[in-house]
Amino acid sequence: MADLRLENVSKRFGDVQVINGVDFAAKHGEFVVFVGPSGCGKSTLLRLITGLEETGGGRIFIGGADVTGMKPSKRGVAMVFQSYALFPHMTVEDNIGFGLRLAKLPKEEIGRRVAEAARILQIEDLLERKPRQLSGGQRQRVAIGRSIIRDPKVFLFDEPLSNLDAALRVQMRLEIARLHKRLGATMIYVTHDQTEAMTLADRIVVINRGRIEQVGSPIDLYDHPANRFVSGFIGSPAMNFIDVNEHGPENCTSLGAGSASIELDGCQVAGATAIGIRPEHLELAGPEEGDFPATVEIIEKLGAESLVYLQFDGSDLPLTMRTSPEHPLCAGETVHVRFNKDRIHFFDRDGKILNRP
Amino acid sequence: MKGVRAGSRSPIFCGARRMEQSNRFWRTVLLAAPVAVFTVFVIWPLLSSFHYSFTNWNGFNREFDYVGFSNYAKIVTDKLFLNAAINTVIWMVAAILLPTLLGLGLALLIDSRVPGGTMFKSIFYLPICLSAVVVGQIWVWIYQPDWGLLNTVIGLVSGEEFRYPWLAKPDTALGSVIIAWAWQQTGLSMVIYLAGLTSIPEDLIEVCEIEGATAWQRIRMLIIPLLTPATVVVIALSVINSLKGFDILYIMTGGGPFHSSDTLAMHMYNESFKKYLMGYGSAISVVLFLIALTIIRIYFRQLRRVDEIYG
Ligand SMILES: Nc1ncnc2c1ncn2[C@@H]1O[C@H](COP(=O)(O)OP(=O)(O)O)[C@@H](O)[C@H]1O
Ligand SMILES: [Mg+2]
Numbered sequence: 001m002a003d004l005r006l007e008n009v010s011k012r013f014g015d016v017q018v019i020n021g022v023d024f025a026a027k028h029g030e031f032v033v034f035v036g037p038s039g040c041g042k043s044t045l046l047r048l049i050t051g052l053e054e055t056g057g058g059r060i061f062i063g064g065a066d067v068t069g070m071k072p073s074k075r076g077v078a079m080v081f082q083s084y085a086l087f088p089h090m091t092v093e094d095n096i097g098f099g100l101r102l103a104k105l106p107k108e109e110i111g112r113r114v115a116e117a118a119r120i121l122q123i124e125d126l127l128e129r130k131p132r133q134l135s136g137g138q139r140q141r142v143a144i145g146r147s148i149i150r151d152p153k154v155f156l157f158d159e160p161l162s163n164l165d166a167a168l169r170v171q172m173r174l175e176i177a178r179l180h181k182r183l184g185a186t187m188i189y190v191t192h193d194q195t196e197a198m199t200l201a202d203r204i205v206v207i208n209r210g211r212i213e214q215v216g217s218p219i220d221l222y223d224h225p226a227n228r229f230v231s232g233f234i235g236s237p238a239m240n241f242i243d244v245n246e247h248g249p250e251n252c253t254s255l256g257a258g259s260a261s262i263e264l265d266g267c268q269v270a271g272a273t274a275i276g277i278r279p280e281h282l283e284l285a286g287p288e289e290g291d292f293p294a295t296v297e298i299i300e301k302l303g304a305e306s307l308v309y310l311q312f313d314g315s316d317l318p319l320t321m322r323t324s325p326e327h328p329l330c331a332g333e334t335v336h337v338r339f340n341k342d343r344i345h346f347f348d349r350d351g352k353i354l355n356r357p
Numbered sequence: 358m359k360g361v362r363a364g365s366r367s368p369i370f371c372g373a374r375r376m377e378q379s380n381r382f383w384r385t386v387l388l389a390a391p392v393a394v395f396t397v398f399v400i401w402p403l404l405s406s407f408h409y410s411f412t413n414w415n416g417f418n419r420e421f422d423y424v425g426f427s428n429y430a431k432i433v434t435d436k437l438f439l440n441a442a443i444n445t446v447i448w449m450v451a452a453i454l455l456p457t458l459l460g461l462g463l464a465l466l467i468d469s470r471v472p473g474g475t476m477f478k479s480i481f482y483l484p485i486c487l488s489a490v491v492v493g494q495i496w497v498w499i500y501q502p503d504w505g506l507l508n509t510v511i512g513l514v515s516g517e518e519f520r521y522p523w524l525a526k527p528d529t530a531l532g533s534v535i536i537a538w539a540w541q542q543t544g545l546s547m548v549i550y551l552a553g554l555t556s557i558p559e560d561l562i563e564v565c566e567i568e569g570a571t572a573w574q575r576i577r578m579l580i581i582p583l584l585t586p587a588t589v590v591v592i593a594l595s596v597i598n599s600l601k602g603f604d605i606l607y608i609m610t611g612g613g614p615f616h617s618s619d620t621l622a623m624h625m626y627n628e629s630f631k632k633y634l635m636g637y638g639s640a641i642s643v644v645l646f647l648i649a650l651t652i653i654r655i656y657f658r659q660l661r662r663v664d665e666i667y668g
Contacts, residue, residue: 050567051566051567052563052566052567071566071569072563072566072567072569073566073567073568073569073570074569077567078567079563079564079567081560081563081564083558083560085558085560085561085563085564087561087564087579088583089582089583089585098564098568098578099568099569101578102568102569102570102571102574102578103569146564146568150568
């Protein structure tokens with residue numbers, strides 16, 4: 001069993017606390033995605049697990065064994081770098097077999113295992129080539145080949161797809177998912193792209209400023225974000241946030257929107273300073289049922305759905321709404337919009353969620 | 358005032374053309390200067406060496422006779438020429454290998470962040486800033502039999518007085534000069550290798566770490582191959598410098614004792630300026646030139662092959 005456990009792991013570079021007491025455990029065979037904005041410490045966390053950086057505090061366990069302070073090569077981890085980190089002077093075959101050659105395995109065995117890895121990744125025809133003769137996607141496969149050949153306990157990926165173009169990214173994403181299914185190994189995958197996180201992960205770890213904000217399944221994070229950061233980070237287009245007016249009428253949430261305000265009757269949570277609502281939880285309504293009037297600014301027709309960017313009248317509050325494409329909307333038109341009141345998230349002053357919609 | 362009609366040449370266009378012409382003028386002038394210098398100091402002596410190699414000129418008299426190929430025939434039978442040729446091969450091999458290997462070793466050590474690395478870098482680079490004459494004189498003092506640094510240190514370590522005339526013994530003369538030469542040249546290759554090391558991506562080193570490469574495996578399988586471009590430069594400089602390596606021999610041994618440290622350049626010098634056989638000396642210099650040309654041509658052909666691999 002190769003599970004991974006981090007206990008109160010921290011790391012500082014000079015005066016900067018980059019990783020701040022991270023506690024986390026991944027079960028054997030789980031696909032865990034660390035996601036967070038650029039510079040939040042994802043790579044550093046991954047490098048701590050690999051052993052490329054020394055921990056500043058806390059312990060790391062792989063397969064139950066304490067590997068804190070162990071050399072990277074003794075930890076049984078394999079890492080795929082964003083830059084691929086292929087050896088430019090070696091053929092694909094030698095790149096993939098590198099670890100086995102270091103271990104001085106017999107030539108036939110290396111050949112056999114390289115061929116097997118190449119078959120899984122469909123790069124059998126490229127074995128004689130040098131990295132610079134490969135496309136980005138092929139290089140990525142070679143880098144993955146080098147990591148799977150040693151049969152590691154834990155796979156670590158650091159933004160492996162961010163150098164690929166959009167179409168290839170989607171394709172490689174699927175292949176990594178397939179690879180995970182096939183190998184059944186524990187995989188830790190780092191990305192700043194929440195779509196990648198949502199599509200790949202068994203569980204997502206949202207990181208911000210060196211701290212874990214929330215851990216959960218993709219749907220869990222989407223439906224029940226723990227705070228305003230996670231709410232805004234997970235989901236595309238992002239959740240709409242509106243400030244709550246301090247002095248509103250009784251039993252009503254009054255939303256500040258420039259000179260005007262939106263009153264949500266029969267819906268109130270004590271201590272809320274802001275609300276969040278996802279684009280699909282705003283809907284078009286008749287003038288009678290609508291909560292507020294707004295002007296259509298831009299419509300993005302995506303085929304299966306349309307994204308409508310709204311401007312609440314009398315303010316510069318931008319709102320995004322997801323609608324079905326049948327609605328005959330045009331820019332400049334005034335529409336009436338209704339909140340799905342069951343799906344409003346209420347946040348307190350510190351951004352913590354107050355309800356469970 | 359004349360209006361500018363559409364389609365006529367704009368003033369800007371004319372200005373550009375004038376500038377183009379004046380550029381061409383300056384380009385010619387600036388190129389002519391180095392070409393002239395090169396002709397006077399390289400091409401002309403080369404041609405006159407070639408000319409004199411067919412004469413018996415002694416270097417002073419106005420008259421001389423043409424002697425055909427007899428100077429070249431003499432080379433074939435000249436025992437001292439053969440001796441100098443062998444020494445030249447030893448000199449060149451050592452003068453290329455030693456600084457290259459030592460420079461690589463030092464660069465790897467300094468790059469591995471040994472304490473005081475930056476200081477060592479400066480110290481090892483220092484000799485490059487000295488002329489070969491100064492380096493030669495420093496090492497003459499180091500090798501001095503009675504009070505030189507080397508013998509003094511050996512004496513202190515062994516506890517007995519040690520007096521060995523390193524430069525005055527045929528067995529050690531050439532080797533001693535080679536060491537002095539390597540001492541000077543190592544700094545240069547070290548600096549080139551250090552620059553080459555900084556261009557190796559950090560993540561490749563990290564892959565070695567994760568995959569469990571030993572230091573030696575990392576150096577052999579990754580670093581040395583990736584340093585090939587640096588090695589190309591280091592060897593090119595070593596070849597060129599070793600071909601030029603005359604002054605340090607002249608200062609330290611003058612080719613002696615008993616021609617034990619004669620190289621072809623030294624031999625040519627002795628024949629031309631000590632024995633006043635300018636014609637014969639010229640023939641040696643022509644042969645030396647052809648050898649140098651061949652080596653450099655072979656080298657550049659190899660270089661192209663490296664380019665094809667790494668390009
Ligand atoms: N070796 C280092 N020395 C100093 N600061 C570093 C070092 N590595 C990373 N950092 C800093 O740590 C923070 C987190 O970096 P990183 O883990 O690379 O972020 P991410 O991968 O999430 O984009 C950044 O602010 C970065 O500048
Ligand atoms: Mg990163």
